[in-house]
Amino acid sequence: MKRLKVLIVGPFPEPTTGLSLSNKVVFDGLCKNPNIQPSKIDTSLKNFEESVGSFTFKKVFFFLKQNLKAYQIFNNDVVYITIGQSFYGVLKYAIFVFLAWILGKEIIVHLHGNTLINTYNNSSKLKKVILKSILSKTTKAIVLSDSLKANFIPFIKEKEIFVLNNFVEDYLYLSKKERGSKEYNALKIVYLSNLMTEKGIFYFLDALNKLEDSHVNFQAKCAGHIDESLKESIIRNINKTKHLTYLGSVKKQDKRELLKWGNVFVFPSYLIEGLPLSILEAMVTGNIIISTEHDALLDYFDASNMYFIDKQSANDILKTLIEINDSLNDHRKMIITNYEYTEQINEEAFVNKLVKIIQNN
Structure with missing residues (x-):
C-alpha cells in the first residue's frame, strides 16, 4: 500500500x-x-x-x-x-x-x-x-x-x-501517586505563557502585588518568553512582589515540575484566543484554573471546570484568588472532573x- x-x-x-x-x-x-x-x-x-x-x-x-x-x-x-x-x-x-x-x-x-x-x-x-x-x-x-x-x-x-x-503532551500526565501528593494548603500560583502585554501579564503582576498587600499566604512562579522591548518593565514589576519568582522559559521536565508544584493557574489573556494548550496542561497537572472567557473554552468548559474572570482586570484576578484561597481544599470535584476530561485528549x-x-x- x-x-x-x-x-x-x-x-x-x-x-x-x-x-x-x-x-x-x-x-x-x-x-x-x-x-x-x-x-x-x-x-x-x-x-x-x-x-x-x-x-x-x-x-x-x-x-x-x-x-x-x-x-x-x-x-x-x-x-x-x-x-x-x-x-x-x-x-x-x-x-x-x-x-x-x-x-x-x-x-x-x-x-x-x-x-x-x-x-x-x-x-x-x-x-x-x-x-x-x-x-x-x-x-x-x-x-x-x-x-x-x-x-x-x-x-x-x-x-x-x-x-x-x-x-496534552504525554509526559505531563501525573501518576496516581503524584496526584495524591499534590498540596492544597496554601496558594501556589502559576503563570505559564509568553509574558506579553495582551496575554495580561501586567494585570497578573498587579493582582499579585495587591494580594501581597492583603497579607494572603502565597507563592507564585511565572515562566515564558519576554520580548526584549518589554523586558525591563516586566522584570521591574516582577521584582515588586517578593513572593513571585520568574523562571525564564521552561521546557519538558522543568515545565512539568512547575505545573506539578502549582495548585492555581492564571490565564489572564485578553487576546482573542483559540483553545490554549497551557490551560489543558494546567488541568492535567491538578491546578485550579482561572481564565478570561474565550469562545473555544466556553464550548468545552463551564464553572464546574474553572473560574472565569473579566478581561483587563487586576481586581477580578485578586478577588478570585482570595475566593479560592478561602476554600482551597474544597475543589476536589473540580480537579477530578478536569483529570477525567484530559485523559481523553x-x-x-x-x-x-x-x-x-x-x-x-
Missing part, C-alpha cells in the same frame, strides 16, 4: 508556542503511522517577538526564503498548513496554497485561534479579495471547537470544516483524529 505523503508547513520549536508545539506533535505522531510519510517546512522565526502577525522587512525576507522550499509540494499528496490569523499571517503562505492548488494537491488549513474572521471582516475590499482568493483554495479546514467554524464560513462549505480539540488521540480528517474523502 502506497504511503500518503503529507507536507507540514508552519512553525516548529524554537521558540515554543502552542502552535509550534502542535506542529511538532503532529509531525512526530505521523512519523509513527505506517500509512503516512510526513515531511516539514519550518516557518518559525527563531527569536521571540510580541508583535506576532505584524509586518516587518525582516519577516518578509525570511518568508521569501521559505517560499523557495515550496518545490517540496511536487513530491507530496497533502499540504497541511497551520495558517496565520493576520493578513500577513495568511499572505505568507499564499505561494504554498496556490502551488498546491495548481498541482491538484489536497490543502488542509489548521487554524489555532479565533481572529481570522475578524481580520477578514475588518479588512479593506482589496485585502478581502486577496484573503478569499487564498483561503477559498482550501480543501479542508480544521478549527479547535464548533464556535470557531465561523472563521472559515466565508471561504469554504461548512461540511469541509472539521473540529479537532487540542491535546492525549497526543495519540489528537493525532488519530487528525489522521481521520486527512483520510476523510
Whole structure:
C-alpha cells in the first residue's frame, strides 16, 4: 500500500508556542503511522517577538526564503498548513496554497485561534479579495471547537470544516501517586505563557502585588518568553512582589515540575484566543484554573471546570484568588472532573483524529 505523503508547513520549536508545539506533535505522531510519510517546512522565526502577525522587512525576507522550499509540494499528496490569523499571517503562505492548488494537491488549513474572521471582516475590499482568493483554495479546514467554524464560513462549505480539540503532551500526565501528593494548603500560583502585554501579564503582576498587600499566604512562579522591548518593565514589576519568582522559559521536565508544584493557574489573556494548550496542561497537572472567557473554552468548559474572570482586570484576578484561597481544599470535584476530561485528549488521540480528517474523502 502506497504511503500518503503529507507536507507540514508552519512553525516548529524554537521558540515554543502552542502552535509550534502542535506542529511538532503532529509531525512526530505521523512519523509513527505506517500509512503516512510526513515531511516539514519550518516557518518559525527563531527569536521571540510580541508583535506576532505584524509586518516587518525582516519577516518578509525570511518568508521569501521559505517560499523557495515550496518545490517540496511536487513530491507530496497533502499540504497541511497551520495558517496565520493576520493578513500577513495568511499572505505568507499564499505561494504554498496556490502551488498546491495548481498541482491538484489536497490543502488542509489548521487554524489555532479565533481572529481570522475578524481580520477578514475588518479588512479593506482589496485585502478581502486577496484573503478569499487564498483561503477559498482550501480543501479542508480544521478549527479547535464548533464556535470557531465561523472563521472559515466565508471561504469554504461548512461540511469541509472539521473540529479537532487540542491535546496534552504525554509526559505531563501525573501518576496516581503524584496526584495524591499534590498540596492544597496554601496558594501556589502559576503563570505559564509568553509574558506579553495582551496575554495580561501586567494585570497578573498587579493582582499579585495587591494580594501581597492583603497579607494572603502565597507563592507564585511565572515562566515564558519576554520580548526584549518589554523586558525591563516586566522584570521591574516582577521584582515588586517578593513572593513571585520568574523562571525564564521552561521546557519538558522543568515545565512539568512547575505545573506539578502549582495548585492555581492564571490565564489572564485578553487576546482573542483559540483553545490554549497551557490551560489543558494546567488541568492535567491538578491546578485550579482561572481564565478570561474565550469562545473555544466556553464550548468545552463551564464553572464546574474553572473560574472565569473579566478581561483587563487586576481586581477580578485578586478577588478570585482570595475566593479560592478561602476554600482551597474544597475543589476536589473540580480537579477530578478536569483529570477525567484530559485523559481523553492525549497526543495519540489528537493525532488519530487528525489522521481521520486527512483520510476523510
